[in-house]
Amino acid sequence: MAKGQDIIVEKDDHDCRLSTWIIRNNKLLSFNSVNTLCRKGLIRVNGLKTKASYRLVAGDTVCMPTPFPKTLDKKPKLKFDPLLEKELIDSVIFKDEYLIAINKPEGVASQGGSYQGDRHIDAYKSIFQFDSNEAPRLIHRLDKDTSGVLLLARNAKAANIFTSLFRQKLVEKVYWALVEGVPRKKEGIVESYIGKLDIWRPNFQKDLDREKSSWNKENTKKALSYYRVIKQVGSQYSWLQLKPATGRTHQLRIHCAELGTTILGDRKYRNSQSGNFKDSIGSEKLFLHAKSLTFMHPVSKKTTVIEAELPKHMSLAWKRFGWRI
Secondary structure, three states: OOOOEEOOHHHOOOEEEEEHHHHHHOOOOOOHHHHHHHHHOOEEEOOEEEEOEEEEEEOOEEEOOOOOOOOOOOOOOOOOHHHHHHHHHHHHEEOOOOEEEHHHHEEEEOOOOOOOOEEOOOOHHHHOOOOOOOEEOOOOOOOOOEEEEEEEEHHHHHHHHHHHHHOOOOOEEEEEEEEEEEOOOOOOEEEOOOOOOHHOOOOOOOOOOHHHHOOOOOOEEEEEEEEEEEEEEEEOOOOOOOOOOOOOOOOOHHHHOOOOEOOOOOOOOOOOOOOHHHHHHHHOOEEEEEEEEEEOOOOOOOOOEEOOOHHHHHHHHHHHHOOOO
């Protein structure tokens, strides 16, 4: 293995994601580069090969390769798309000394990944620096096709504080969705176990009761969501308010499918027997929006509510159904 430099994780970095911590300490590395280094075992924690998503513990020893592989030690200069840059600047809905909140457009990823290129919030985060001495840092993520409130911390200390709020479940997240059909109960709780197989090879065309009885809890994590029907159009469509109590990948999309009310525009978890939503609604985009975040601001100690307006394709549907926001 290549020679490395050992760094001890300090108390202030406890519970920080490994990839976030590395990029914070080495401006030359990108999110994709860190994933590659971890996957190849060139970055190790306590001598062990570790995923980039690992949560650090105070006292951990992180071994970083020195020098970095030539293919990874330099970021190509990013050429901003001026239209996307303007759209993102215009999307800012909250800003104080510690936080920036944007109304993330649908179709723009939070971070880089396979086939994403540079069209993601993490690549453009420097445009949100404004008068700060540091580039902001993502605190959480939204799926590429989900719009709505996305928070960025304006410095490393704020990132640790607000990340901890999410980890301690002290942030109330409210989503709005337009779904096909109406749940049997107008409000309730959906609880299941979600694993990689559910995310990459979903199958909601089989009997759900039989599926739940055969859940394998190994390699899965408990997922809990609250839902409430706000409005409905006969038995055809429903406007749901969704509150995830956990943060699993695609959690709300999977839970809506388990209710038998797939989110419009969700090709991945959609029952093949459903009708053509483009013909009836006029859009193939995902109808899932992170409407608001509510939390006690750790500095001002005031209850802070940040709300994001619906994207155009959802607001048009709301107007069509005569639903007032």
